Amino acid sequence: MVESPGRITLWGIEVFMAAADERSISAAARRLGASPSAVSQQLTNLEGAVGATLLQRNARPIRLTPAGEIMHRRAQVILNEAAQARAELAMSHLSTLTRFRLGMIEDLEADVTPQLLTHMAGELKGCQFLLETGASHHLYDQLDARSLDIIVAAELGGAADWTEVHPVLREGFAVVAPRGVIKPDRDVLRQLKRLPLIQYTQRHYMGRLISSHLARENLSLPHRFELDSYHSILALVGQGTGWSILTPLALMRARRFADQIDVLELPLAPLTRTISVTARKGILQDMPETLAAKLKPILQETIVDPAIRQHPFLAKGITLF
Helix, strand or coil: CCCCCCCCCHHHHHHHHHHHHHCCHHHHHHHHCCCHHHHHHHHHHHHHHHCCCCEECCCCCCEECHHHHHHHHHHHHHHHHHHHHHHHHHHHCHHHCCEEEEEEEHHHCCCHHHHHHHHHHHHCCCCEEEEEEECHHHHHHHHHCCCCCEEEEECCCCCCCCEEEEEEEEEECEEEEECCCCCCCCCHHHHHCCCCEEEECCCCHHHHHHHHHHHHCCCCCCCCEEECCHHHHHHHHHCCCCEEEECHHHHHHCHHHHHHEEEEECCCCCCEEEEEEEEECCCCCCHHHHHHHHHHHHHHHHHHHHHHHHCHHHHHCEEEC
């Protein structure tokens, strides 16, 4: 069906919001999974429908016009109302839900996510599941942009006032060292200082969390490697290149390195992070809380129990809410 260029469509408003937020046609296209030409056409249609230029598309980055500022405020309300209507219709009878957009932290994609989706698919017959995995900060951006309905990610500090948060897992950080190199009955920190630190990337929240904790402990540990892959970090540790600080989720995701590494208690003040189910407040009614409840037994069986069996000291630092 060809859309009339004289009509304001919900898709046109979503495209406009994406372009306004991203300040780039190509970035908006990537966010929406559309082509740049399709985004440009939708913007042209919307501007024709409202009778005003909304974006200065020849500027770099593109900018809202005065009319665009007004439209941006109204578009926020329109999209919120559309999301609320969709949620109310879906929650009136879950079997009517036709599309669910879920964001999952990368740590959970291999073991936890398939079980969760299988469980949900059994309850929501005929629903299309759209899954996006990524770093926590990326998922929060997508939730803020309304590109996702619910995310499961690490909390990034204080919750925004537009979110509802349901914590599911708290996990403590641990030391990962080459097998047999660190003697647990001696001064562990002193031994670690003799080895290079393999740092988890500070471009992600977890890396910044670790760095901030080391600074609070007055530790300055030079590092040659800063990586965003658990597998790469543990491969280097297993080869004796250095040591690292990671979470049980990271260890469970890269179990094939288990016979090459030792996992030890962090010889510093405890450091933890919290994994939560987060959604926009007041949109999905009790669905986020329900999803959190379904997620906890999966985490218990898949992550918590195996981690404690393998490393009993982790029982002090990994718990479900």
